[in-house]
Amino acid sequence: MPQSIRQPLRVLHIDSSARFGRSSHDARGSHSRRLSHRFVTRWIAARPNDVVVRRDVAETPPIPIDADWIDASFTPQEHRSPAQSARLAESDRLVAELLAADLLVIGAPMYNFGIPAPLKAWVDNIVRVGLTFGFDRSREGEPYWPMLPPGKRLVILSARGDYGYDAGGRLEAMNLVEAGLRVPLGYIGLTDSHAIAIEYDEFADERLAASIAAAEHATDELVDELIPYYS
Numbered sequence: 359m360p361q362s363i364r365q366p367l368r369v370l371h372i373d374s375s376a377r378f379g380r381s382s383h384d385a386r387g388s389h390s391r392r393l394s395h396r397f398v399t400r401w402i403a404a405r406p407n408d409v410v411v412r413r414d415v416a417e418t419p420p421i422p423i424d425a426d427w428i429d430a431s432f433t434p435q436e437h438r439s440p441a442q443s444a445r446l447a448e449s450d451r452l453v454a455e456l457l458a459a460d461l462l463v464i465g466a467p468m469y470n471f472g473i474p475a476p477l478k479a480w481v482d483n484i485v486r487v488g489l490t491f492g493f494d495r496s497r498e499g500e501p502y503w504p505m506l507p508p509g510k511r512l513v514i515l516s517a518r519g520d521y522g523y524d525a526g527g528r529l530e531a532m533n534l535v536e537a538g539l540r541v542p543l544g545y546i547g548l549t550d551s552h553a554i555a556i557e558y559d560e561f562a563d564e565r566l567a568a569s570i571a572a573a574e575h576a577t578d579e580l581v582d583e584l585i586p587y588y589s
């Protein structure tokens with residue numbers, strides 16, 4: 359059923375491939391960037407007033423969390439030292455960007471079966487106690503709860519060198535990419551997700567070409583499927 363969501367929407371477009379070109383224009387370019395760019399271009403063609411916010415975590419990697427970050431994030435805001443507040447400043451900006459977004463479009467290549475380290479650093483920075491999830495060990499039942507407002511959607515556009523990582527495939531159990539985003543984002547309240555991937559990059563043969571064509575078609579169909587929910 360169509361949802362009534364404020365206009366215009368904010369689309370948070372994140373890329374994380376270490377390859378900066380797009381494979382549609384550059385023989386050594388990225389397939390995940392190709393898909394995320396295609397999704398957002400088609401989206402904006404249909405909804406030109408929507409706002410696209412770009413975050414390229416390969417170009418500008420979030421600072422990985424460390425002991426100071428953890429200490430600061432678990433210190434109540436009113437008790438934080440200036441140094442602790444400063445340590446959380448980037449995380450605060452990333453959380454604000456996420457909270458403001460209606461739709462997340464994430465280009466996420468498979469690196470060693472999971473997401474690239476800068477994208478994991480982004481995840482670590484936006485899973486924040488008291489901001490995106492709640493925790494109370496004295497709470498009855500579930501001591502953790504999601505804090506993201508409802509209505510957001512996640513689109514994961516991935517690329518893999520090998521093949522067979524989708525449900526029922528020979529390497530399904532080794533695919534930590536979609537789960538690496540769906541699980542932590544679901545934990546903070548973003549549970550509506552969609553995923554499309556290109557496979558066979560390392561084979562560079564007609565199977566790659568067919569996979570690209572199928573993923574591009576699926577990407578176009580996904581845009582067309584989602585647009586009515588925001589109309």
Ligand SMILES: Cc1cc2nc3c(=O)[nH]c(=O)nc-3n(C[C@H](O)[C@H](O)[C@H](O)COP(=O)(O)O)c2cc1C
Binds near residue numbers: 377391466468521
């Ligand atoms: C560091 C690194 C690790 C990779 N690990 C895997 C892997 O575990 N499984 C796989 O199928 N492909 C792997 N690949 C291949 C990439 O997933 C493939 O090249 C994909 O197209 C990369 O995404 P991109 O085209 O958006 O850059 C790896 C590539 C790199 C550079």
